Amino acid sequence: MADSTNKKPYSYELAASLLSMVLIIAVLYFLQSVLVPLMFSILIAISLFPVARFLEKYNFHRALSSIIAVILSIVVISGLIWFIIHQVIVIGHNGADLQNKFMTIFNTIQQWITVRFGVEPGEITEKVKELSNEALSHAGTYLSAAFGSVGGILAGVVIVPLFSFFLLYYRDFFREFFFHAFKGTPQSKVHETLNKIYTVVQSYLLGLVTVMAIVAVLNTVGLMVLGVQYAWFFGTLASLLMLLPYIGIAIGSILPALFALATKDSYWYAIGVVAWFQVVQFLEGNLITPNIVGGKVSINPLMAVIAILLGGMLFGLAGLILALPLTAVIKVLFDAIPSMKAFGFLIGEPEKYHLKKHSTMVLIKRWQLKDKLKEKNDDAH
Template sequence: MKNTLREHLSSGIVSNLLMLILIVVICYTLQSVIVPMLFAVIISVVLYPVCCRLERMGLTRSAASLISLILAVLVVSGISYLVVSQTINIGNNAADIASKIKGVGDRLMAWGSDKFHMSSYELSSELKERLSDSMSDLGSYATQALGSIGNSLSSAILVPIMIFFFLYYRNFFREFFFKAFSNVPKETIEQGLESIYEVLKSYLVGLVTVMGIVAVLNTIGLYVLGIEYAWFFGILAALLTIFPYVGIFIGSLIPALFALATKDSFWYAAGVIIWFQLVQTLEGNFITPNIVGSKVSMNPLVSLLSFFLGGMLFGLAGMILALPMMAMLKVIFDLIPETHAYGYLLSEPDRSLLLTERQRKKAQRKEEKASGE
């Protein structure tokens, strides 16, 4: 009996591991198609209410899908135009900024030569030698990055095409799921599709809300510090929160360098870093958990692991897709009885499981006292 149970468990674990490895290999091999498809699914969720409203106004499904897609392209184009135009505006002052950066560099060289007891020439030669070694490695990384960006841009062409067909063929895909899982009641499949839609919609609405709050906080801090283009740097850093845990930190470096180049004191740049880290603390511990976390209901450990695993598998795109895809996976696990345990593992743990023994006894005494009254 024990041998049979052991063999059954071993075969189950091996088959699950092999299936997981196969899925990862397929996803990695076909990422140029899978990544645009996942982005198209998420954007289609955003455009679905717009498409439905246009259909209720009397438009055909093809026309409603096309107009919804055009509206999305216009919004993205408008945001891109604002970012590019503001970047060009900042670039018009590039000569002044470059001269101030040179002054900062000279001050750093003077400090370094005094600190390390080296002449400015010796320190400069040492830095140039180190930089030349680093640049050779950086060149290979840059070549790989440019190749990756080129592949991403070519794959991005697929996104609008897929969005149109996801909107246009949505009932067709629903029927496919009914036929593919004919042994499952239609009500269960409908519930699953509706749950996935609600989770994605809630995540996206929560993410946009968090970005808006972070943008306001960033802009206020930069404005108080007297940093030029405060709204631009504030919004740019907020947009980078799409990369969990590191987005705001990366976004803080740009205005900090700008402050270092345009202000007379180092403390302006330090103030930018400190303020943005304060905003990141608020975002990570209060804003996102209460706005996005309550809607998606995933524990932080799973979110962190999915972020890094998504980055390893799909690069930057994987970091963006990690949380919504994990939220979808949790919905699927919750619907299938055999995978309820995995859905439970992904979810936010019950608060009672996080209490110490002393805290549990204290809570129990409170409950007994309340019930006695």
Template sequence: MEISFPKYFKYTIILLGLVLLIWFLQTFKSILVPICFSGLFALLLVPLCERLEKWRIPRPVAILICIIVVIAFLGGLIWLLSSQLIGFIQELGTLSDKVNEYIQKVQVFLLKNFGIKPTNGREFLTKNIGSLQQTGTTILTGTLSLTTGALSVLTIIPIYIFFMLYYRDHFRRFMFKFITRDKRSTLITTIDNIQKVVESYISGLIIVIVIVALLNITGLMIMGVPYAVFFGIFASILTIIPYIGILIGAALPALYTLVQTGSLVDAIIVIGIFAFVQFLEGNFITPNITGSKVSINPFAAVLALIIGGEIWGAAGMILSIPIIAILKVLFDAYEPLEPFGFLLGDINSNSEKPNVFTTLSDRVKTIFNLKKEKEEQDKVSK
């Protein structure tokens, strides 16, 4: 006999399951975060590893080559950003003096025109602007200490990547153990489709970030903005946050340009550069590279960033967009969960515009089929 439970009991169980899931993710953060990063890198390296294996390179050697390429790329990127970031933090002291001059000018203007008494600008700077230097130094030293303390984790991730790539066929056979033989072909097709879509989305997202970073850096260098590399890469990474990311990414270099040069026009031009790059990214770069295979709507992306930050901190914010993209692919592949995939998807990707030629051809086919059915009915009646 089947036991039927009331709906409120089912919903209570679902809520308890979500609470236990969040508790599990937070409790085992030190184990799950390296595994998630390793899985993400493993998915990205599968095509390269398979290509090296086709060239008759042994799988262990091919995997080691892939890992060395990733380490070299990330090491160069971190070195480039750290040098720019150190110089930017050291310059915050001189920037605070310039900001103090602007505040005094604004206070004099308000006193002459509106009779508003000036406040202590230096005290304001000491509490707010001046604290940026101390905060930046604290973040930098904290990052260095965290890096030295997390060397064990950084050594574990390449090991995880190696074994995930080496035993990827074994993991696939492991999943076959849960289903019957007649359904394994369907599972193979589903797994291959999911893997291809996830690989194309994540690799396409990285390509988009690189292209946007190059465009941002080029525009800022033409304007002569210092630390163009840092500002350009920082803004390109934030493009994964729809609409909001470009505002955050453009605000920092625009304010820096305004304080450094004192020209409002230059600051507006900097914002215009980022807006133009964002226009290119949204209308030409992303559609042509990642396509419409996986398209996350802005609300789901922002919500994923907030939840990821609350659960796993900065690592959760980095992993949130790829994880939600993978979930959407899984939801779309599994029919009972397809509505959730539709909910996560973008409106433009969910509602495809009908093609005029396709609609016309469908109508012609329908008319032709109706005529054919009528002729067959006439033959039968005779």
């Protein structure tokens, strides 16, 4: 009886949970210089956990296995960066030829606009210069907002591997912290929630890497068929841009399309590049990702887009990358908190019965609304 009388109303619990969420978002915003590297480190540590655990099975000390796992990730990331920089340098050797080709294309477009709309070439050139100068004047601001200062980048290069090592090395220590922090909650539920968070994040990261590899191959094959040079570079770069959900592949198609426009004798090659990348994006969103990731990371597309927009507002470029894994973690937490279960349901994917032709009737029957409405009508009469 004491439990039922002392139990707080649902509206009170909901208000307290929402207020806590607002305070957490405020703390995230003001401490982002520390928390963003920490969140990236958590993602990296979770992705490296199977490697560290594998090494520990062969009697490697936990510290040594954690160091090897972090070094392995540094080697892989450094290899990708070297590949991109090397290819950019190689392509840059033909910079003069590409510039001449682009100038020819620009002059052709300028002449077409003059004939079609009667706009003088000088006016077009002046407008392009004006737009270019405006873009360049804001470029520093955009780059600074996206990547932070050079000192911040260098600090991240050192801090993220260091954080990742300690998160791997002290992983059981941190797990016990949550047992202490949530003493009022059954420890089995805390343990289960932590395991769910690990599973969701691990599924997202492994799924993302697998999908990126498949998309890189598909992009490259399409570019090779079209005869575009440096197909592996452009195909891989576009797949890496999938770190920016929903817009990555579309952005990644711009560079190879422009390159095809500059190196090929027909604009149809550029159109073909854009069209193929859109086909790959359709396959990725509707076939590849659902079959690889499955229902382990269940976020409906509307909430995913909203999360990406909010992540970008909160953390800039880093927020776009962190948005989906963070939303997946938030969903697990909401599902575990009684007062926030409705919001966890809202973030998740709809069930099959939500999308059927007679879904409204199914919903009414599911929540027994028909009987309640009938009782209400009877009482009114």
